[in-house]
Amino acid sequence: MPGPIDYAKIAIDPDPDMKDWWEATKQKKFLLRKCNDCGHKWFPPYPGCKKCSSTNIGWVESSGKGFVYTYNVVTQPILAHFVPAVPYSVAIVELEDGTNTDGSKTRIAGVVVDDADDVAIGLPTVLAWDDHPKQPYKIPRIKLAAKAAPGMWKFQG
Numbered sequence: 001m002p003g004p005i006d007y008a009k010i011a012i013d014p015d016p017d018m019k020d021w022w023e024a025t026k027q028k029k030f031l032l033r034k035c036n037d038c039g040h041k042w043f044p045p046y047p048g049c050k051k052c053s054s055t056n057i058g059w060v061e062s063s064g065k066g067f068v069y070t071y072n073v074v075t076q077p078i079l080a081h082f083v084p085a086v087p088y089s090v091a092i093v094e095l096e097d098g099t100n101t102d103g104s105k106t107r108i109a110g111v112v113v114d115d116a117d118d119v120a121i122g123l124p125t126v127l128a129w130d131d132h133p134k135q136p137y138k139i140p141r142i143k144l145a146a147k148a149a150p151g152m153w154k155f156q157g
């Protein structure tokens with residue numbers, strides 16, 4: 001298990017595009033932006049649809065369940081709050097309920113709860129939520145939902 005992330009060193013100050021998203025984290029809800037015109041879903045929630053350019057957009061809640069699309073192992077963090085956590089992995093996950101009308105998958109990224117040695121491409125994932133010690137927001141993390149099977153791709157340490 002990676003060490004803890006020192007969230008006390010992070011001040012969450014949502015911009016207008018992220019305000020509703022951060023509010024939803026208080027109930028452990030992971031929201032995706034959804035285009036009301038073409039149905040495309042995306043994250044992070046920038047303010048317009050890249051498929052049809054519409055600004056007629058809303059929110060849809062994701063289960064957060066998905067599969068590891070790719071990942072990296074961090075051994076040299078840039079930000080101070082991650083220093084106690086190294087080595088840890090950051091995964092890009094394709095969401096199970098994030099398939100778009102064009103077949104593309106909505107992807108999210110997050111710090112993995114599990115040991116970096118346990119991560120492999122293709123593993124199923126769920127969300128885990130960390131508390132912030134000074135703010136009411138919850139911080140989503142990626143949690144592995146299975147062990148890697150022989151032959152799955154993983155970094156060789």
Ligand SMILES: [Zn+2]
Nearest residue numbers: 035038049052
């Ligand atoms: Zn659209």
